[in-house]
Amino acid sequence: MATYFADIEAAFTNRMNDLNDRPAVAWPNVKFEPNTKKSYLRLNVIPAETVQASLGAAGKDETNGICQITCFVPAGSGRTELPDTIADHFKRGTVLSYNSTRIRLRSPSVGPAIADGAFYFVPVSIPYQTFTEAR
Numbered sequence: 001m002a003t004y005f006a007d008i009e010a011a012f013t014n015r016m017n018d019l020n021d022r023p024a025v026a027w028p029n030v031k032f033e034p035n036t037k038k039s040y041l042r043l044n045v046i047p048a049e050t051v052q053a054s055l056g057a058a059g060k061d062e063t064n065g066i067c068q069i070t071c072f073v074p075a076g077s078g079r080t081e082l083p084d085t086i087a088d089h090f091k092r093g094t095v096l097s098y099n100s101t102r103i104r105l106r107s108p109s110v111g112p113a114i115a116d117g118a119f120y121f122v123p124v125s126i127p128y129q130t131f132t133e134a135r
Contacts, residue, residue, distance in 0.1 A: 002132070002133065004063065004101050005047060005063075007098040007099045008045055008047065008098070008103055008130060009028070010098040010099075011098040013027070013043070015089070015090065015094075015096050016043055019086075019089050023039040023041055023082075024038070025041045025042070025043060026040060026041070026042040034119070036074060039072060039074065039082060041069055041086070042070045043069050044068045045065065045066075045067050046066045046068060052134070053131055057134065058133075060133065061131065061133070062129065063129070063130050063132065064129050069086050069090070070121050070123045070124070071122045071124065072119045072120075072121045073119065073121070073122075074119065074120070075120050076120075080120075080122070083110045083124050086108070087110060087124055087126075090108055090126045092105060092106055092107040093105065096128075102130060102131075103128050103130045104130065105126055106126075106127040106129065108125065108126045109125045110123070110124050110125075111124070111125060
């Protein structure tokens, strides 16, 4: 059984764990209670459509998507450099791998900041591309 989609998320998880001095992370499908006085990150991998990338029944599949890492900082705490830190850590051209799946990162983008209750949050979108064996 191929585990390409799980491998993509695992590769991003491993890369996030390599980030020095990072705040706590709200991982997908894991209970998390944020402390309103501390910053934290939330990671979501959002795959797009998988398409056949090369000819023939055994041609490679191409999957593109976005890994969104949202930076949450306490409201009223001022400007944060956390989105820049994330964008630098997941810079364009970086290749992540897990099992035999290799994921190439494209240029990260920082979205608009939003104030919501006790937190001010800023999304960082990291587009990715991977080529895998046909299913």
